[in-house]
Amino acid sequence: MASNNTKRHILAPVVESTQSGLEYGELLRVSMDSLMANRLRTFLTMLGVIIGVASVVSLMTLGNGASNAITSQFSSLGTNNLTVLPGRPNRGGPPGQIGVKAMTMNDVKTIKVLKLPIVGPVPNFTNQATLSAAAAEKSGQVLGTTATYKDVNSVVMASGSFFTDGNVQSASQVVVLGSSLKTYLFGDGEAVGESIRINSMNVRVIGVLEAKGGNPFGSVDDQAIVPISLAQTRLFAGRSTSGELRVSNITVTVKNTEDIAFVEERLKMALRDSRKLNADGTDDDFQVLNQASFLTSLTQVTSLLTTFLAAIAGISLLVGGIGIMNIMLVSVTERTREIGLRRAVGAQSKDILLQFMIEAMVLSMLGGIIGVVMGSILPIILTVTKVFEAPVTASSVIISLSVSLATGLFFGIWPARNAAQLNPIQALRHE
């Protein structure tokens, strides 16, 4: 059976390696062998982590995408704008109008003489009116403003042009239509050059705006914009009880972002002075809306929402981790005899510990990678089809992979310690 040659070979003493214990590569192989030996169980164990990571990635990505979309929309509306409104500030809800002194062209003048680093002030005077063209009629908002409106609100014309300072001085009967209003009144046809009626007055359409979407103060796409002088003196009742010309609000654009706080403060001081209010602001009957701070709080809300959703998804990752721990504990019990055998033939208890730790980490890491891929599918489809811009960010991938690895480490330690601390004699006898 055995030749002299094999006899020498087999009895040759093993040249012992200088290292003690196993290399990580060998341990990884041992762990992979036992994971591959039971593929279905391996997959089911990973499922919890897969679902957890997939939900974290997709929710974080979609949340960030939504947040970016909102931010960029508001940025396009001019984040350097300050809007002065009548009404008491900080009372919760919409600004109270009852018993509040209206804003007038006097307030506009007060701001103008301050010589602040701003564009404007632009007075806005809004009213509801019946808007009718040959084919259609609707009730809509008419905004009276000045020519500077187009600079302060970054207006882009779809066709025609905005009205001029001259139009405002002479109270010309001209109108610029928002994009939805134009579509409502004229459909796909040409509007510039046509006439519409505002209540009973004929006005000529000289321009149409590009669609812009909503802003906190209503959509400009539904508005008809006319020279403020026309709105105050001829279309609507524009005089206050004291005979001054009323405005609804006043908008200014601060040229440099750094100056916003300073300009806001100066506006308030000047208005309190001219409206004979307390200098400390305790009886203010107007408020200044700051789009930048509005945007900041909006961003805070959306990122809070994203974090909240990701935290909920994180709970499923936690459940996934507990699943790993469960299966690993069962696996240690099931493989008690294998552990006893490995200990008997010379595995140190740290070799056993590492083998099970590596199994847990491979499970969680592999589950994490599959989860990232699955969680990225929806955002990528949405982005590619241009439904919604939600790019998968490196940070969401790194965060969820490291969390799932940490999950494996954390939930793998207990089963692995159980395995490592088994007494080899009892483990061998285990039925």
Next chain:
Amino acid sequence: MTAMITIEGMTKVYTMGEFEVHALRGVNVQIESGEFVAIMGPSGSGKSTLMNMIGCLDTPTAGRYSLDGIEVASLDDNELSSVRARKLGFVFQQYMLLPRQSALANVEMPMVYRGIPPAERKRRASIALDLVGMGNRLDHRPNELSGGQQQRVAIARALAGSPSVILADEPTGALDSTTSEEIMLTLQQLNREQGLTIIIVTHEADIAAYADRIVTIRDGVVLHDRKNEAHHGIE
């Protein structure tokens, strides 16, 4: 020739709650290199405890145990693991093969823990399998092998790392008599031709009869220690 195994005054006391169980009460045994020894005794005699001591799976309460020049009694858990890896080869009653691994991988497994490189492991494992007559079954998994074949793979696993001692615990306990005889003859042959030191632990006299020397344990002490007169098998 110095003794491969020297056991002097070995005692082992297990404490179970308030009771003390004296499993070994002063065992003295000396086994030379190249011997084929059977340790016999009924259950409860202390033979399993003695086997655990010889196998470096446990340490005695008192007494001396020297294995191939190493004083084992005072070693810690990691040192015991290292001695088991380098000096001992185990054969178990239930074969204890990894069910989803090939015969070759099973035989390689213990050498993994000694840091032996993969190529050398494979070489030794295939020689060892060849030596027990399993050279044509390297890729078979345990469930594709009969009980006797599985036990041959287990013997190959025990000897592939060139241990000082092969320790077989009831190696034929799960086998029919024909297969038992084949396995015992294989062990005998390995002892004769390869000069392997083999210790078997059994409670069956006809299995012990294959060994050259029979040590009988009763109540934790050596009752008889004598050469096997009624020797059967190959001479």
